[in-house]
Amino acid sequence: MKRAKAFLVLFGSLIFLAGCGNLQSSGLGSGSGTKSKSSVQTTGQVSDSDYQGVVRNGKYLTSKSRGLSEDQNTNGYNLKSFESGLLTVSKKQFPTNKYVFQEGQYLNKTTVTNWLARKSKDNPDGLNPASNGQTDANKRNPIYLQQLEEQDYMTQSGSKLSLGGVTIGLGMNQIDYYTKKQYGPTYQTKISNAQMVAEAKKMANEVVKRMRAKSGMSKVPITIALYEQAPNDSLVGGTFFANGTSKNGSKTISSWNSMNQKNYTLPAVSGAKSGNSSDSDAFDNFKTQIQSFFPNLSGVTAQTHYNNGTLAGMNVSINTQFYSQTEIMSFTQFIATEAEHYLPSNVPIQVTISSSEGIQSFVARDSGQKSFYTHVFGSY
Amino acid sequence: MKRAKAFLVLFGSLIFLAGCGNLQSSGLGSGSGTKSKSSVQTTGQVSDSDYQGVVRNGKYLTSKSRGLSEDQNTNGYNLKSFESGLLTVSKKQFPTNKYVFQEGQYLNKTTVTNWLARKSKDNPDGLNPASNGQTDANKRNPIYLQQLEEQDYMTQSGSKLSLGGVTIGLGMNQIDYYTKKQYGPTYQTKISNAQMVAEAKKMANEVVKRMRAKSGMSKVPITIALYEQAPNDSLVGGTFFANGTSKNGSKTISSWNSMNQKNYTLPAVSGAKSGNSSDSDAFDNFKTQIQSFFPNLSGVTAQTHYNNGTLAGMNVSINTQFYSQTEIMSFTQFIATEAEHYLPSNVPIQVTISSSEGIQSFVARDSGQKSFYTHVFGSY
Numbered sequence: 110m111k112r113a114k115a116f117l118v119l120f121g122s123l124i125f126l127a128g129c130g131n132l133q134s135s136g137l138g139s140g141s142g143t144k145s146k147s148s149v150q151t152t153g154q155v156s157d158s159d160y161q162g163v164v165r166n167g168k169y170l171t172s173k174s175r176g177l178s179e180d181q182n183t184n185g186y187n188l189k190s191f192e193s194g195l196l197t198v199s200k201k202q203f204p205t206n207k208y209v210f211q212e213g214q215y216l217n218k219t220t221v222t223n224w225l226a227r228k229s230k231d232n233p234d235g236l237n238p239a240s241n242g243q244t245d246a247n248k249r250n251p252i253y254l255q256q257l258e259e260q261d262y263m264t265q266s267g268s269k270l271s272l273g274g275v276t277i278g279l280g281m282n283q284i285d286y287y288t289k290k291q292y293g294p295t296y297q298t299k300i301s302n303a304q305m306v307a308e309a310k311k312m313a314n315e316v317v318k319r320m321r322a323k324s325g326m327s328k329v330p331i332t333i334a335l336y337e338q339a340p341n342d343s344l345v346g347g348t349f350f351a352n353g354t355s356k357n358g359s360k361t362i363s364s365w366n367s368m369n370q371k372n373y374t375l376p377a378v379s380g381a382k383s384g385n386s387s388d389s390d391a392f393d394n395f396k397t398q399i400q401s402f403f404p405n406l407s408g409v410t411a412q413t414h415y416n417n418g419t420l421a422g423m424n425v426s427i428n429t430q431f432y433s434q435t436e437i438m439s440f441t442q443f444i445a446t447e448a449e450h451y452l453p454s455n456v457p458i459q460v461t462i463s464s465s466e467g468i469q470s471f472v473a474r475d476s477g478q479k480s481f482y483t484h485v486f487g488s489y
Numbered sequence: 490m491k492r493a494k495a496f497l498v499l500f501g502s503l504i505f506l507a508g509c510g511n512l513q514s515s516g517l518g519s520g521s522g523t524k525s526k527s528s529v530q531t532t533g534q535v536s537d538s539d540y541q542g543v544v545r546n547g548k549y550l551t552s553k554s555r556g557l558s559e560d561q562n563t564n565g566y567n568l569k570s571f572e573s574g575l576l577t578v579s580k581k582q583f584p585t586n587k588y589v590f591q592e593g594q595y596l597n598k599t600t601v602t603n604w605l606a607r608k609s610k611d612n613p614d615g616l617n618p619a620s621n622g623q624t625d626a627n628k629r630n631p632i633y634l635q636q637l638e639e640q641d642y643m644t645q646s647g648s649k650l651s652l653g654g655v656t657i658g659l660g661m662n663q664i665d666y667y668t669k670k671q672y673g674p675t676y677q678t679k680i681s682n683a684q685m686v687a688e689a690k691k692m693a694n695e696v697v698k699r700m701r702a703k704s705g706m707s708k709v710p711i712t713i714a715l716y717e718q719a720p721n722d723s724l725v726g727g728t729f730f731a732n733g734t735s736k737n738g739s740k741t742i743s744s745w746n747s748m749n750q751k752n753y754t755l756p757a758v759s760g761a762k763s764g765n766s767s768d769s770d771a772f773d774n775f776k777t778q779i780q781s782f783f784p785n786l787s788g789v790t791a792q793t794h795y796n797n798g799t800l801a802g803m804n805v806s807i808n809t810q811f812y813s814q815t816e817i818m819s820f821t822q823f824i825a826t827e828a829e830h831y832l833p834s835n836v837p838i839q840v841t842i843s844s845s846e847g848i849q850s851f852v853a854r855d856s857g858q859k860s861f862y863t864h865v866f867g868s869y
Contacts, residue, residue: 152819152820152822152823152826153822153823153825153826153827154822155821155822155825155826155861155863156863159818159822161822162815162818162819162822162823164782164823167778167781167782168781168782168783168784169782169783169816169819169820169823171783171784171812171816172812172813175812175813176812178812178813179812179813186868186869188813188814189814189867189868190868190869192813192814192815193814193867193868196815196818210815210819212813212815212816260815345868345869346868346869372869398547401547401548402544402547402548402549403548403549403551404548404551412868412869413869414869422867422869424867424868424869432551432552432555432556432558432559433552433555433558433559433568433572433592434568434569434572434573435542435572435576435590435592435640436549436551436592438539438542438576439532439542439549439590440532440549441535442532442533442534442535442539442541442542443532443533443542443544443549445533445535446532446533446535447533459864459866459867461866467847467848468847468848468866471864471866473864481535482862482864483535483536484839484851484853484862484864486839486841486848486851487569487573487802487804487839488566488569488570488573488725488726488792488804489566489570489725489726489752489792489793489794489802489804
C-alpha cells in the first residue's frame, strides 16, 4: 500500500541554472507552493518503493523521445510491461531512496528512430541489420530490435540534480511482423531465442559505446536491460531476460545477469502453459466462486507474472453487468472476501471490476500487505 | 480506508429453510468455502462502515425490482447518488454492525412500475396523479415521483436472517420531462419546491400504509427518504431533503427530519452556485498546479457534496493524454502530493486519472484518513 508522505524536495534551481540566487535549502519544502521561474521540483514520493520524478517549472520533464515507444508497440501490453519492468531492473542499481527518476533526456526521437531502423547508406546508425533484399520469411534479415527506451537516474547534491546513471531497455522481437508491400498482408519471421539473445547483447555493447561518447556520460553507470516482446496477439506483455551494467566508463557490458520471467493468462487454455498449477487452481476456485454471483455470468480472467519460477503478481479482471450501485458495493465486498480466501498470498494482487461503462471498483493487495484495499468509484 | 476483515458469517441455513440440519455456528466460518444447497452467506465486510450483503446459494440476492431504477433515470448520476444516499440514511436507523443489507424483496418490478405510473382506471395503485388531459406545461398534472427503491435490513439471530426494517427512497422530480406524442420533442413541467415536498410526504404516508399491509411488515421500522432528482443535464446527482421513520406499526410518518444537502460541480461556471468559496478556491489552486503538468493540458473537474453547509466529500476527475507508463506513475505521485497540499482536509476525496483508454490510476483519501492511497493500474 502506498501512502503519500510529506517527504518532498523543492529544488530552487537545478543543473541548467546552478548558481542561481533563490535557492531553497534542500530536503525541505514542498512539492508545490510558489515556484520561481526555472525551478525544479519532484513529483513527491508516495511510497518508498517508487521513484520521485523530475518536474521543471511546474511541468513534467517528458522524454526527449516521447511517444516513440507507443508507436513501436502494436500490442499495448508490451509498452506497459516494458516500462514498468525497466523501473524494476533500475531499482536494484539505482535505489529509490538515493535517486530521482527522469524521463530520458539524452536520446531524442530522431536518434532513437534512426537506431531502431535498419542500417543503410542513409542511416549508418541503424542497429537493425541492413536489408538483404529478400522478402521470404526465412531468408530476409529480420528486425531484431523493436523498441529502445532511456531512463535517467539523478542524484541530488544540495539543490542540484545531476546525472547518476542511465538505464536503457532494448525490446527484442521473437517474431518480426512485416509486409511485402504497403498495406499488404502481414507476414512473420520467427527469430530463435539464441539468435535474439546474441543480437541483443551485441546491440547492447554498441549502445553503451555510443552513450559513452555523449557529454556527461563517460563515467556514470549504464545499465542495459534486455526484453523479449510478446507476440502481437498476446494478452500479456513480454518479459526481461537479462541485464548488465557498464561501470567506471567501460564501453561494454562485461557480465550479464540472466532474468527468468514468465507471464501467463488464466484461466489456462487447454494445451497452453499457465505457470504453477497450484496458482492456476487457486485462480480457478476463485473464479468459480464469483462467476455466478449475479444471475448474469461474470467474465473473470487474470494475468500472472513469475520470477524464477515463483509467482510474483496477479492482475485479475472481472467484467459483469450491474443494475445498481448497491450491487457494485456488495460485489466488491464479496470479491475482497473471496480474494483473501482463495488467491495466492504474499504476492501483489490487483482486481479490477468493470461494467460496459468502465471500471466500477477495485480491490488490491500490495506487496507485503495481508489484507485487501477496496474502493468503489462513487459519484455525488 | 477500507480493509478486508476476516469477519464473515456463514449461515448454514436461513429464513426459508430454518430448522435445516447442517447449521454452522454463527459468527464464525468464512464467506466462502463449501456451501450446502440453499445456504445463505454474506458478502463479507471490508469496512465497519459498510453493510454486508446477502448471498444465497453462492448468488447475490438481487432486487425483486432489479433494473427498474436504471430505466427510470435518464441521468446516471441520479441513480448512483440516490442509491448511495439511501444507504447513508439507512445507516443511522439500521447500524452496519447490527444489520445486514438485502436488496428489496417485498416490492417486485410490476408493483413498483404500477406505483410509479399515473393513477388510472387500469392502474388504481398509481402514486402519480391521473392525467387531466392537458398537454400544456403549466396546465397538466406532472409526474412527481420518478423512482422508488426498497432496501431491506436484516437482523441475524443464530443462523437465521429475519427482516429488521425497511428503507424506501422516493425520487421526486423538480422538472418533469414529457413528450406530447411518441418520439416528439421533450417539454418540461417545472415543479415548485413546496409542491414537490408536499407530494413527497403525502406519497410517503401512502407507501407506509401499503407496506404495513404486507406479510411480515406490520411491526418493523419503515424509513422513508425523500430525494430530489437532479435535472437531466446535471453533472451531479440529486440530493435528499428529508427522512422519517414509522415505528411500532404506525401507518404514517409522524415527524420528518429535514436534510440540507447540496451537490455542485467545479470549476465554478460564472454565475452558477459552487458551494463554499474557500473549497472552490482550494480546488482552483489544485487545478492550476496540475493542469499544465504535461505539455498537453489536462482536464480537471470535480463534484462536491455538502451536508448542512459543510463540505462532505469531493470527487475529482482528471483527463489527460499519457505517452508512457512512467508518465502515469509520475503524474499519480504528483497528484497525491498536490492533493494533500491543496485539497480540503478532513473530507473523503477521490481523484480518478483517466486517458482516452479509461482510468489509469487513482488517488483517494477516505473519511478520517490523513494521507492518500494511490494505485496505478498495472499490467504484466
